[in-house]
Amino acid sequence: MNPQVLVDGLIAGAMYGLGAIGVTLTYSILRFANFAHSELLTFGAYAALALSSALGVLSAGLLAPIGPFSFGWSLPLAAIAAMALTGLLALAVDAVLFGRLRVRRSSIIVMVMASFGAALTLRSLLEFVFTSKPAYFTRELQIALPLGGGMRATPDQLLALAVAVLLVVAVHLLLTRTAIGRSMRAVSENQALAGVVGVDVRKVIRVVWLLGAALACVAGIMAGLLVQLRPYMGFDLLLPLFAAAILGGIGSVPGAMLAGLIVGLAEAGTVQLIGAEWRTAVAFVILVLVLLLRPQGLLGRPQA
C-alpha cells in the first residue's frame, strides 16, 4: 500500500474530527442529532470566503501568501469573523426553530426533522447566493513537501492538521477544567438537576451552539482550503461526521477526533485498495458496525 494513504487519511480525518466535535457536543447537550450541522460548516466556509475577498479588496497586501502557505492574512482574519458569524447563525436558528420546539417539549424525532428542514433551507440559500459553481480561497499552487518514507504533504495540509490537534486539546481542556465546561457536562448528563444546582441551562445551550458552530466553521474553512467550496460540501461530509461522532462515543471530544482520524484513514485505504467509488460507503459501514457492536462508541459511556 502506498504510504501516502496515511497522510491523505490523517488530513481528511482531522477535518472530520473537528466537524464531529461540534456534532458530538450538540448531540450530547441538546439531545438531538442536528443534521443542519453540516450546513453550519458550509456557511462558515462561504462566510470566510466572502470576508476574505472583501479584505483583499480593501488591501491587496492582505492577499499576499504568508510564508509557505497558499493564502494571505486576509484568510485567518476572515476566519475569526466567520466563526463569530456562524455562531450567530446557529443562535438565530435556535431562536426561531429549535428553542421554540424545546419550550413545547417536542420529541427528539421532531427536533431531528426540524434540523433536516433547517439544513435544506440553509443549503438552498447558500446555493442561491453563491451558485453551485466551485469556489476557492486561493489560486496559488502549492508544492508538496517530502515528509520521508515516500510521503508528501503541502504546508496548508500540515497547518490544517496542527490547527485540528490544537483545537481538540483546547476544547477538551475547556470541558474538563473550566466552570462552563463543568456546567456543559452537567447539563449533558441531567438537565433538571443542573438547574437545581444553579446552572443556567439556557446560557449553557447558547455556549454549546456558539462553540459547535465555530468548530464547524473551522472545519468548513479547512475543507474549502484543502479541496474547494461548494454549497454541498457540508452535506457530503454529513455521513463521515456522524460516523465519527458516534464511533468516538457521543459526548467524547477526544473520541470524536480519534474516530475522525479512523474514518479518514479507512476512507483513504479503501480508495487505494478497492476503488474511489467505494469511498462514501466507508463511513456508512463504520456507522452500522458501531451501532451494532458498540453503540456507546470507543470512548463513550454506556447509556444509563
Add this chain to the structure above:
Amino acid sequence: MSTVAPPPALATQALVAGYERDLPIVRGVDFQVAAGELVVILGPNGAGKSTLVKAIAGLVPIHSGHAFLAGADITRSPVQEKVRHGLAFVPQTENIFATLSIQENLQLAADILPRRVQAERIAEVCDLFPDLAARRSARAGNLSGGQRQMLAVARALIVKPSVLILDEPSAGLSPKIVGEVFARLKDINAAGITIVLVEQNVKAALAIAHRAVILVEGELRHEGPAATLAEDPIVAQLYLGAAPAGQEEGR
C-alpha cells in the same frame, strides 16, 4: 396576624401544580415551615409529595397559588435562581452527576459562589463528610447508594442554604444506612438549617422530625407534632389505608 412574627422559612399558598396544564396533581396546598423546623411530608405512593417539592424547587409548573421563601415570592423565579435565594433541593432519584467526580459535583455547586469562598466552602463540607473527602477524585457513579445520598446532601449544603428540601433520601438504603443519613440530617437541622423531608419511612422520619404533614391525593389532609402523630391511628388509616401500622418499615 401578628405584626412582629418573622415570615415562615418556607410557605405555599393555595398551590396548584402539575405536569400538564389541565391536570393538577398538587391541588391547593397551604403549607408553612418555620425557621429551624424539621418537617416531614408523609403520604401514600402517588399522593403528589414529589410533585409538591419539585414545584417549590421550580421543576414542575405551578398553575396557580404562590410559594414563598422567607417571605419573598419565589413562585415565578426560575429553578437556577432558587438555589441563589437559599433554597436547596435534593431530588428523589438521579440526584448526583454520576459522570462527574465527587470533587466536580461539589465544585459545580460552588460555582455560583464568589470565587474566593469556593475552596473554603468545599473544604468545610468535606469536613462534615470524611468518607467523601477521602476519595474526591472518584467518579460519583461508582459510589454506593448511601454514599450517593451523602454526596447529594453535601452538594446541597455547599451554598449554605436556609432551607433544605430532600425527597426520600432513604429510598433503597439499608436500615443501618438510613439511620446514618437521618442522624446527619438531624445534625444539619440542629446547626440551623430548616429541613423539609419527604419520606415513606414513617417511623424513622417521625423520630427526627418536629412536625409532620400528610398529603393524600394532592391535598394536605392532616398535620401535627411528630411525637403525637407517631401514635395517631389517623396516620395508619390515612397513610396506609386499611393495612396495619408498621408495614412500611424496612422499605
